[in-house]
Amino acid sequence: SLAIGSDGYAYAWGRSDSGQLGNNTTTAYSTVPVRVRDPSSPTDKNKGLKAIQVSAGGDHSLAVGSDGNAYAWGSNGSGQLGDGTYTTRTTPVKVSKPADAPTNFTYVQVSGGYNDSLAIDSDGNAYGCGDNTYGKLGDGTSTSRAMLVKVSKPADAPTDFIYMQISAGAGHSLAVG
Template identity: 70%
Template sequence: MGSDGNAYARGDNTYSWLGDGTTTQRITPNIVRKPAGVPTDFTYVQVSAGKWHSLALGSDGYVYAWGSNQHGQLGNNTATNSSVPVRVRDPASPTDPNKGLKAIQVSAGDDHSLALDSNGYAYAWGENIYGQLGDGTTDDSNVPVSVLFNLQPVITAAKFDTGPGTNLAPVSNSNSITVLTPAHQPGAVTVSVDYAMGGAGQVLTDKSLTYLYLPAGVLPRAGGEGILLALATGMTGMGGVLASRRHRRERHRLLHTSHE
């Protein structure tokens, strides 16, 4: 990377690894070409050299690649080598050449590529014979695929309508937490549960749960201030499974559609 915003490359160029539009070997740094169709003020902000190809992140936020493409490591939905940087395709629209993958960091392996986007999601493309794309297969991919992480959702907060639950505490040897309900008028309320995959990264909110507060004179007591509510998490969903107070107990199922 140069202070002028250009990327420079040197060395062997048999498979257009230098990105200068040629296959000429260079013993001094040579400017990597700018991708076609970018603004005149376009610059490179990060580069990563693999064994057979290279990656770069542009000032427009898109990922670019050049060099050998035998296993689809350029991510442009082809297996054709490129002597100049080409835009890596958008995972959501892999057949549209006008769209691309936006990222904040890139890394080139031997014959595969990795990128991290601003939401914390990882993408991979290229050779996958040893599972290096992390998508649960061993199939090569010439467009980015999501890297799969087997992470449990961890609850970080719960609200009952606008009233926050208190005393959140993990339940030992389980994927659950307990929370004390706030005071509320009788009736059904929406339970908003904040959680993060693996307990880190982007915080998500689920609002599909409901909880029923019953009048104080109704037994068994299924709602009210100080009810100890257990919220359980799972790989595809979470739901409340138990409400209790003192020695009175009632099973109270909170329905929830599964997460993608």
């Protein structure tokens, strides 16, 4: 489970055998909320990740930081952390930005699925990474990805179509346009 406290920090509790609590451990679980570590100081338990939105995936966690970056931690066997690796992380790492991202690029929403992740940027583009069984990343393929790929727009969408909200499920994805 994840939440943002009134202090602006991200907190997590529950199972953490894959590091999904983000507190630099793989302890079995925590029955009380623990502060998710600051990505720039992962060993300092007094610092935390300032976030504006969080989402729990299967065995991984995601957040949109107050700096507009997306962060991910936990299991990464399918590339669902979007950092270009398949390495499990016990503290947050930055999710990669698209290669053609403008300098003012920011994320506004993230959603964790079973072994995949989705994100929306401030321009209304949607992205996905991780397991792509059943085409749930929405890029027209079933190829899994360790870096974010752009979700296609519906064939009959108007030219000014943007994504407003996304949600990752176990074997499917949803969006509001």
